[in-house]
Amino acid sequence: MENYRKRLDDLRERINYQLESYFKYKLDECNDSKIAHVIEKLRDFTMNGGKRVRPILMIMGYSMFAEPDDRIIKASISIEMAQSFLLIHDDIMDQSDMRRGKPSFHRAVEKTLNGDSVERIAENIAISAGDLIDTFSHEALLRSGFGLENLLDADFEFSKIIEDTGKGQILDIYSSIEDVYSEDRLLKLHFLKTARYTIQGPLLMGAYLSGNKKYIQDIKDYGKYAGIAFQLYDDLLGLFGSEEKTGKSIKSDVNEGKKTLLMIKAYENSSEEIRKFIESCLKNGNINDSDFNRLREIVKSTGSYEYTKQKIDEYNGLARSALARIDGNRDTIEMLDFLLEYLIKREN
């Protein structure tokens, strides 16, 4: 295990180096101080923290079938920049002030502006900056040095990942304004909004770049189930994790009205009175400590907490079986197995 941690750290370092190099190239070619300023903000936002889970998974998807070199590290930063793009737009939509323990992108931009209605202008710059780093992500992939056919396969997959994530985001917005507590719908959402671009998509891109298409279906299964397990665990951390470690308010999921599996199962297993209480918590927008603690107790007493943990284990098991069907580099597959554990035992 120590060995895996060291290798993950090593990969992270190589990814960060390529990210820094790419931003340096974009700043060097830029001849306008305002645009350079925004690119610097994009660099700072991207370089600040982040576990680099997605690029690491792209590298793993590749390493299962081919010997990794600098090209795959260069290609892998594409998905990390796509992550910045999505987070920047997400934080505008959610009106989030913080991200990874620092101001969210639009808030960071707001601090650099003077005058009236800077809030709206900062959001506008952030929308455009998100669109801009989306194009960077694409360029980084296309400049990675791979051959045409594999590159186009990966590029197509990349586009489909962002498409599915966008669809998930739209479902998420509609869910937030409708009084529907449905596990099926939630799982669809977790697949589209998380599994696709956090696990399955990056692995598929890596596999396509390697040129081996034999295990695409198994990778799809692994990615789907691992991704859903990851998101369910994320929701668990969102309600029971440490604010200090997750870098966001422990109340933010509830204040955003997120109907997580924890909420859905608690709702299903509750009396009419408690259901009204859960609904009121999710619509409050600024829940107080007492109601928040009561809500957490309900999640535990209704068995929802245990149910969610059980579901995480179940999906984790399905992911593990799919992984076992893939005939690829042993070391990488074992590392993917280790990563699966890490994803659902992490604290942030």
Place this chain on the structure above:
Amino acid sequence: MENYRKRLDDLRERINYQLESYFKYKLDECNDSKIAHVIEKLRDFTMNGGKRVRPILMIMGYSMFAEPDDRIIKASISIEMAQSFLLIHDDIMDQSDMRRGKPSFHRAVEKTLNGDSVERIAENIAISAGDLIDTFSHEALLRSGFGLENLLDADFEFSKIIEDTGKGQILDIYSSIEDVYSEDRLLKLHFLKTARYTIQGPLLMGAYLSGNKKYIQDIKDYGKYAGIAFQLYDDLLGLFGSEEKTGKSIKSDVNEGKKTLLMIKAYENSSEEIRKFIESCLKNGNINDSDFNRLREIVKSTGSYEYTKQKIDEYNGLARSALARIDGNRDTIEMLDFLLEYLIKREN
């Protein structure tokens, strides 16, 4: 000339057919009613009007060097969908209620929602829908059926076009909050925000898809100068055109505080007192008829109107020379020449 109009109408019809087919395919593969609803809205927004200038130019860039077939029509819809993506995000940023004589995308979505704070939610759906159609534009290009090498060249160019447009958008936002009246800066903005993606980029994509890279520099020159002429003319229409024909309020450029060449030259050629008046008009946000008419008179009396028209002719001439250097299909080049006239004599 009648002949050109007929051919342009014919191209528009073929482009619209491929757009309809693509949206039909996206709706057929979609298994969620909420997402399908948003895709329908994207279809309606894209199909409503639009002169299809960009896809037509991509087809021309191709036709200069190769015999056009269905593949280039299919590829050409990519830039029209990118246009929808950019307009949707633009209208959110500008808080515009109308587009092409109908409600802007976020306003159209807002009408379908019930309950509190639907304005914000409609904007969030619109941000995501914009991101979604951006991925559609990419997919449409990749599925057009061209060979790998030409496709990747065009794909790379596509990504760079959107990158430059994003940079232009950022410059535009900063310009709107700074008291700088600079012709140089404006021309940079017009190049990045308009010339690149309206003229130069589409033509280059078409040329790359044809596989002929010999006249890339001449196409770049033609596209740059024609694009700037187009935008300067657009600014002219924005202040002196017909509301009915442009489909937007004649005051919207002024109310958005746009420092067009008309404003910059009027400012440069005015006394301190008139400068203060111009500044106050651009900061007003809701100018009255009397001030608006006085502003238009100042633009004429300072010679700014004539200067702008002269600049349009100058850039138009530079575009024409660049075009003359290209050895390609005569018919197409003559049609591009005709289009140049059309772009700066149109009424909407």
